[in-house]
Every structure is written in C-alpha cells, then in structure tokens.
Amino acid sequence: MERLKILKTYKIYIGGKFPRTESGRYYTPLNSEGEAFGNICLSSRKDIRNAVVAARKAFGGWSERAAFNRGQILYRIGEMLEGRKSQFIEELVIQGVSTVDAKAEVELAIDRLVYYAGWCDKYHQVLGSVNPVASSHFNFSTHEAMGVVGIIADENTSLIGLVSIIAPTIASGNTCVVIASESKPIGAITFAEVLSTSDVPGGVVNIVTGSKEELIQPLVSHMDVNGLIYSGKDREIMKELNSASTSNLKRIRHYEHHWMEPKSQGLHFISDCTEVKTTWHPIENIGGASSSY
Amino acid sequence: MNKTNGTVTTVPYDFTQSPRIDKVGVEERVSRFQKRSVKNEMKLQGLKMALNMIDLTTLEGKDTPGKVKQMCFKAAHLHDVHPGLPSVAAVCVYPSMVETAKKAVEGTGIKVASVSTAFPSGQAPLKVKLMDTKFAVESGADEIDMVISRGRFLSGDYNFVFDEISAIKEACGTSRLKVILETGELITLDNVRRASDIAMHAGADFIKTSTGKIQPAATLQVTYTMLEAIRDFYEQTGIQVGMKPAGGISNSKLALHNLIMVKEVLGGLWLTNEWFRFGASSLANDVLMQILKAETGVYQSSDYFSID
Numbered sequence: 309m310e311r312l313k314i315l316k317t318y319k320i321y322i323g324g325k326f327p328r329t330e331s332g333r334y335y336t337p338l339n340s341e342g343e344a345f346g347n348i349c350l351s352s353r354k355d356i357r358n359a360v361v362a363a364r365k366a367f368g369g370w371s372e373r374a375a376f377n378r379g380q381i382l383y384r385i386g387e388m389l390e391g392r393k394s395q396f397i398e399e400l401v402i403q404g405v406s407t408v409d410a411k412a413e414v415e416l417a418i419d420r421l422v423y424y425a426g427w428c429d430k431y432h433q434v435l436g437s438v439n440p441v442a443s444s445h446f447n448f449s450t451h452e453a454m455g456v457v458g459i460i461a462d463e464n465t466s467l468i469g470l471v472s473i474i475a476p477t478i479a480s481g482n483t484c485v486v487i488a489s490e491s492k493p494i495g496a497i498t499f500a501e502v503l504s505t506s507d508v509p510g511g512v513v514n515i516v517t518g519s520k521e522e523l524i525q526p527l528v529s530h531m532d533v534n535g536l537i538y539s540g541k542d543r544e545i546m547k548e549l550n551s552a553s554t555s556n557l558k559r560i561r562h563y564e565h566h567w568m569e570p571k572s573q574g575l576h577f578i579s580d581c582t583e584v585k586t587t588w589h590p591i592e593n594i595g596g597a598s599s600s601y
Numbered sequence: 602m603n604k605t606n607g608t609v610t611t612v613p614y615d616f617t618q619s620p621r622i623d624k625v626g627v628e629e630r631v632s633r634f635q636k637r638s639v640k641n642e643m644k645l646q647g648l649k650m651a652l653n654m655i656d657l658t659t660l661e662g663k664d665t666p667g668k669v670k671q672m673c674f675k676a677a678h679l680h681d682v683h684p685g686l687p688s689v690a691a692v693c694v695y696p697s698m699v700e701t702a703k704k705a706v707e708g709t710g711i712k713v714a715s716v717s718t719a720f721p722s723g724q725a726p727l728k729v730k731l732m733d734t735k736f737a738v739e740s741g742a743d744e745i746d747m748v749i750s751r752g753r754f755l756s757g758d759y760n761f762v763f764d765e766i767s768a769i770k771e772a773c774g775t776s777r778l779k780v781i782l783e784t785g786e787l788i789t790l791d792n793v794r795r796a797s798d799i800a801m802h803a804g805a806d807f808i809k810t811s812t813g814k815i816q817p818a819a820t821l822q823v824t825y826t827m828l829e830a831i832r833d834f835y836e837q838t839g840i841q842v843g844m845k846p847a848g849g850i851s852n853s854k855l856a857l858h859n860l861i862m863v864k865e866v867l868g869g870l871w872l873t874n875e876w877f878r879f880g881a882s883s884l885a886n887d888v889l890m891q892i893l894k895a896e897t898g899v900y901q902s903s904d905y906f907s908i909d
Contacts, residue, residue, distance in 0.1 A: 357900055364902075532902035555899060 317347040318493065320355060320517055321500035323362030324510015329518070330354040337491050340404040348493050351518035353526035356485065359514035360532050363456040363483040366511025371453045371481030379428030381507045382479060386421035388506040389414070389499075396467060396498060403466055403492045413568065417471040420573055424475040431480065431578050439586070446589040451582035453481035454559060455534035458527045460487050460520065462539040466495030468567045473537055476577035478512055482535070485527060486515045493517040520545070528552040535559040535581060539567075616759045619798045620833075622790035622826055631821045634862045644857070645895045651856040652679070652888045653687040654874045655881055656714055656845065659694060660721075660813065666701045669694055673705030675907050680889050689885060690874035691744060695720070696733060699740035714744035714779070718769060721783070721812035723748035727765060734772045745769070746779045746809060749796060751786045759799055766803035779807035779845055784823045785815035793823055797830035807843035813880065818848025821858060828866040835867075844871065847880025853891040856884060883909050 317334065319326040331352035336344045349355075370378075389396070393414050400410035432450060439447040457477050462469025466489055477484050488496030500515045516523060524545060528536060529552040536558050538549055549560055561580045565572035639647055657676045659668060669692075676689045691712035694702050702713045715737035719725035725733075734745055747769050753761045770778050780800035784793050800808050808827055811818035824846045831842050844863065850856055856879060863871050871877050886909060890901035 360900065526900065529898075530900040530902075531905060532900065556902065556905075 315344060315347055318349065318497040318517070320349045320351055321497065321504070321513070321515040322355065322359045322511075323365070323514065324504060326500070326504070327358075329516075330358065335518070337493065339402060343402070345399075345402045346494055348497075348517050351516040351523060353523070355516050355518075356523055356526045356530070359485040359516055360456060360527075360530050362511040362514050363485050364532055366509055367453075367455055367481075367483045370478070370483055370509055370512045373481070375429035375432065378479060378481065379425045382421055382425035382428060382475060384506040385475075385502060385508065386418045386425060388502045389418050389421065392498070392502060393418075396495065399494045399498055400466055403494060405466075413465065413468045416568060417468050420468075420472055421475050423573055424479045424578070427476075427575065427578055428479050431575060434575060435579050435582075441588070444591055446591045447586065448589070449584050449586040451480065451579060452585050454581055454583050455482065456532060457482045457484045457535040457537060457581055458487075458530070458533045458558075459484050460524060460527075460536070460538045460540065460545070461489055461496065462567060463489050463491065463520075465489065465567055466492035467499060469539055470496050470499060472565075472567045472572060473539060473563070473577075474513055476573075477537065477581045478508075479578050480582050482581050483512045484514065485533070486513065487520060487523050487527065488515055488517045490518070490520050524548060525552060528558075529555060531556050533558060535561070537561045537563070537581070539563045539565070614798065614802050616763070616795055616799050616802075619791070619795040622794050624790055624822075627790060627822050627825055631825050631862075634821065634825075634858050634865070637858075637861050639857050639861070641895070645892065647857050647860055648853055648888050648892045648895065649687055650872065651853065651860060651879065652885065652892070653690060654877055655689040655879045655885050655888075656691045656693045656847070657689045657885060658692070658813065658847070658880055658882050660716060664695060664698060666698065669698045669701045670705045673702050673711070675885075676711050677706060677709040679885060680893075680906065683889075683893060686889070686892070690878055693746065693880060696737040696740065696742070699737050699742045703741035712743040713741060714746055715740070715742035716746045716748075716781075716812075718747040718765075720746070720748050720781075721814040723750050723783075724752070727768060730765070731768065731772050734769050738772065738774055738776050742776055744777045744779060744807075745773050746781055748781045748783060748812060749800065751783055754787070754792070754796060754799075759795070762796070763799050763803045766800055766805065770804035777806040777843075778804065779809045779843070780805040781809045781812055781847075782827075783812055783815060784810050784819075784827075785817050790822065790826045793826045794830050797827050798834070801830065801834045801840075801842050805842060807845050807878070809845040809847055809878075809880065811846075811848040811880075813848035816849070819846035819850055819880075821855075821862065824859060825862060825866065828863060831871075832867055841870070841876060843876040843878065845878040845880055850879055850881050851883045852887045853884075856888065885909075 329349040329351040333350040334347045335350045396414045397410045435451045437449050441447040459473050496515050503513050659672050676692050679686050691714045692702050693714040696715050699715045717734045717737045718730035749762050782796045787793050797808050886906045893901050
C-alpha cells in the first residue's frame, strides 16, 4: 500500500516565534502540475499588526548593535542556509523550479547573504561624508536605519527575491515585516526557520504568508511602518502603496529586478533603506590656518 | 448612595471570618471576562470610558516639578489634534508634588491624588503617616492613596491595620481615601478579601490593588476578588465603595476586560470615574492609539503621541 503523504502546515514567523495565523485560516497553493505542496497560513491584518509590534520592539536593540556584529549574524544566516541547502532545493523543486535552477537560486541566496554581511561594517565609510561648510562647524553625514520596513516580496521566486531584499534591509539595522510570495511561500517560511536558528534576534525579520490583496493595505497604511519595499510590477499595488502610505509619508522603494541577475545586488540596496543624518558640530574659527573643514 | 464620613461602627465584624476564596473558581470566572468580544461602537465607547477613568501616575524618586507639570499638561491635553476626547480622571503624585500638580490642573476639573503614609512600604510610625497625610491634604490633594501595613496584616494584627486606616481616614477630612492593599505582598486571595473587608469597614472610599512597585500587581483575579468584597459590603451596609486596580494595566484590551468585570460584578452604578479608576502611566497612550485606530481604521504609532 502506498504511504499517505503528510502535507506540512507551514506557520508564520513573528517576533522569533512560529505562531499560526490569528485568523486560524489556511490555503493550499498548487504547483504548475496541480499538486498541493503544503498548507499555508492565510494571515489576517491582525497578524500584520502583531508583526509590526514585534518589529518595532526589536528595532532598538538591532540598530544599536555593533555593525560588525550585524555582519557576523548575516554571515551566520548564510552558513545556516548552506547547511540546509538540499532542503531548500527540494522545496523549490516541488514549487515548480527545475533542479538546476533551484540549485543556482539557493547558492546565489547564500552568496548574497555573505555579500551583504561584508557590507555591514563598511557602508558607513563609503556612503557617509564630511561636508565642506562656510561656517565654524565640523559637518558630517551618516546613514542611519529607517526603522520598521514593510516588504512585499517578489511573487515569482520563493527564496532569492526574498533574501535579496531582507539582507540589505536588516544590514543597516532596520527591522522588517515581510509579506511572502503568495503562490510560492514555502521558501520564505523555511528561510524563517533558518533565521530563528542563526542568532538573529526575534522580531528583526517577521514573515507572514497569505493574500497580498488582504495584507498590503494594513501594512502600507500602518503608522508605525517607516518604509516600504515592493518587488514587482503590478500597477494596482503600486497605486495602493502610493496612496495608502501618505499618512506618515513612508519612503517607498520599488524594484523590478530579476533577482537572479548579478546587478540585482549592490550598495544602493542598503542606502535605499537608510536616512541621512547630518550633524553640525561647532568647532573653532574656520578662518584659522590650521583648520581643515 | 454616598458614603458618610468616618468609620463604619454599626456592623460588628470579625475579620478572621471573612469569606474564603475559591482560587480555581475565581480563575474560571475571570477567564470568561476575557472571552467577551467587544467591537466597533461598543469598543469605542468602552475605550473613551476607560480613558476618563485613568489616574495618570508618576511615582518615582526622580520626579521633579517639571516632570509633574508635564504630566498634568498631558492629563488635560491628551491628544489635542483629535478633538472630542475626554480627559483623565486624576493625576497621582507624591505629597511633595501635590502643590505643583494642583496649580497645573487648575480649572480643568482633573483631581489631584496623593500617595501618603510612607508610600510604598508603609514602614513608618502612625505619627509620621498622619503628618504625611495632613501635609498632602493641606497642599490641596483631593484624594489620598494610603498603603496598609502589610507586615502587621500578615502577622494577624488586623485591629492594628483597621485602627490605622480609620485614623488616616480622619486625617483626610473631606479628601477621599483610597486604601492600597498591595496584593502582591498579601500572597493569597483569602488575604486580599480580608484586607478589602478591613479597609472598607475602616472607612475606605476606594480600595486599590497595588502600589505599582511590586509584581504581580492588578491581576484580574485580584481585582475580581476585591470587586466581590465591594459588592458584599454594599449589600450589607448600603455604602458604595470605589475600586482602583493599579499597576500592570498597560493595554486597552486589559482595561476593557476590567470594565466588563465591573459591569458584571457590581453593575452600571460603578462605571463612572467617581467609583472606578485605573492607576496607570502608560495605559492612556495605548487607549488613545486604539481610539484612533477604531476611528480611522489605520494602525497607529507611538511616534505620534506624547511621551509618558
């Protein structure tokens, strides 16, 4: 007799824990061959609310960590992902990716984490500046984390699109609430399992699954979300992002990248999620021969 | 019914015979209050009611007149960008800050409550406690929050506790007296019930759970036990006594659970800030955020509300 396969119920990831959705609902997406590959939480606006609360709570501690330590932790995520490579490949395959492409996607995701891990304690030097001013001030600009960032992940990929946005977002000390791909959500949840075992403090990354149509509105209009990243081309979603985020003037970033391409990583993904703070520090008379700036 | 000033002497009462409390039963009962679904209009009304019952509190060693003034301003102007909100019921401060607070809330209708009797430990002789109370009353406190002598209570010296409360009651004059039981130090619900009975018979206008300095503070179990004591006292004597849970009530949901409990145990008569208060410092902002969420449909951020 053939064994009856167990369809795993994937939970969401909020505040370092794996709760079921508050609503108790689930959906069962099918792959291109019409097979069900898991029961996925159909999250509600209250899950978004809980996730934002968790992200806000985690922001202080995460952004105040030493940049070097954030780099260590991002590298650690890459390490843990490497250790579970085969599981990710398998899961991408059941979601409809070819084995060759799945292997390439998982390996690129690992490389990308290592890439951004390296930037953690270097982007300040590259992006920051000392500015010439015409008064007796030492004037310098630094890039600081924005706060809680809402991420609407790439719909077409399960892992690489997600990782390519989360990594640069948290590299500078932001925390995030991610709405995973609706049709290919498994990579996101298994990635959450990786995050929870790789020294990332709870709440730094929160991942919910479910209907984009339902989840985008409460996330985008949330007053405690400081920035939004949307990966995709849907004009209706863009419109909603632009109109619903006006309440607290969130920064909106919109990427249409194909995340497997080499150019879809870079320093500007980090700077996109930062705010420039410029400080005017009084110094002695600027006209003196020995003064520099 | 209003309370006559002074101690209730007509009813002889043996405090060792206070009713025993069934802890499991209380927990069962309390868990049901938490399952009520309060939505939309009703929620909004409940939130506004909760806001109006808050004693905005600052009781820290580092309190300064500036801090107290700022809190008083907040009490009167909770969120001015949103008109139509009630103010809180009172501000609660140390005796040394009463004068400052009194001046700051002048003309707003907000009352000034002062803790006294060597708050929070209550470890001082009666003479000192009376002076402490008189000082607060003379500085203009409308309400006095006293602490009971928990050590004496736990060693069974109920008469001492009774006499102390009635002496303070006398010193209060026309100011209303809230008696803090500090339930976190009373250990059992039986003790909470007994202390409630002692306080009410000795002349308390309000009974209050905690100082806010000890955990656990105002749990629903403790508040429920005290509400039952109030109900029984009201049935026996016809005297209405107020209730003030304090400490640990920091979100709207918990506040609503409390209101539901008051309504179901004591009835609507207690649902005004004359007879029910929340002692809290961070509750107000959460209630405000929930009110705005209910009215705008958008989740709020503490970035846009005053700092506690």
